[in-house]
Amino acid sequence: EGNKIMLSYVLYGLSGALIAFGIYMLMLYVSAMPTQKSESVVAEVNKLDNVQSQTLINKLLGGISKLFLPLVELSDSTKYQIQAALSYFNYNVTPEQHFCDALTSGIVVAILCLPFMAIKPWAGLIGLVLGAFIFKNEFNGPIKRMKMVREDIEYDAALFCKFISDALKEENRNVIDILTSCKESVSTSFKNELEHTLTDMKTGNQEQALVDMSRRISTSTMTQITVGLLGIVRGDNQTLYFEMLYEKLHKAELTRIRKQNSLKPGKISKISMLLILAVVGLILTGMILTLMEEFKSNGVL
DSSP, X not given: OHHHHHHHHHHHHHHHHHHHHHHHXXXXXXXXXXXXXHHHHHHHHXXXXXXXXXXXXXXXXXXXXXXXGGGOOOOHHHHHHHHHHHHHTTBXXXXXXXXXXXXXXXXXXXXXXXXXXXXXXXXXHHHHHHHHHHXXXXXXXXXXXXXXXXXXXHHHHHHHHHHHHHHHHTTOOOHHHHHXXXXXXXXXXXXXXXXXXXXXXXXXXXXXXXXXXXHHHOOHHHHHHHHHHHHHHTTOOOHHHHHHHHXXXXXXXXXHHHXXXXXXXXXXXXXXXXXXXXHHHHXXXXXXXXXXXXXXXXXXX
């Protein structure tokens, strides 16, 4: 009898830990917490010429996911998006391997939840939902991070063009000096990209470095900026070009801000917040009462 009670405690503890982990991952996904610190660490590691990065799941699960690799076939568009994001963040895996890593992580989480079906049948359903969530979040993670980088750069594009235009008016035609002076006034994502580009420009061909920057970001705005910068490198007077581009991007930025403000949901009222807290309290109370009934039936209480 004592062993049975101890086993129940262990299963309850593991079940609670998995549920807590699932809630944590859900909150992490919904809140979209900043990743500037992690990005800065990755940037420093890359500067040291260490081994290329791998996804977290790839490190944890090793070669297990490779068992699914022969069965995976991705569409060309999906493969292109995943490969672009993986390459940008220096993940040393193919799109197919990344898919297998994400799938393996979801399957492992779902399997870990199956033993708890002996206690509660709905534990298996929670495992399947949590596994599917882990798979989707891990697979789409690089694409979402890449989207955030592009959005940060897009927001700074007008300011960036203004800096370049002002520098050209002051007869500064040195692209390296212009980019160096700009990088401290933009977002962390844009700063990291400019540092990467400046390193390539100082150690190789300047035109090729600018083309590589445009290809990595792969947006129409960055393409237009790169065309202007290439003109400066080749000796063209691009002052008017960047003045017009600034005006265009500034108007687009104002339009985007107005659209975002119009779509922004209203703040939750105090009454709604109290109702939400009451519902959460009821759910927690039900869970506590259920556990107490289980303990009573096992003779613990």
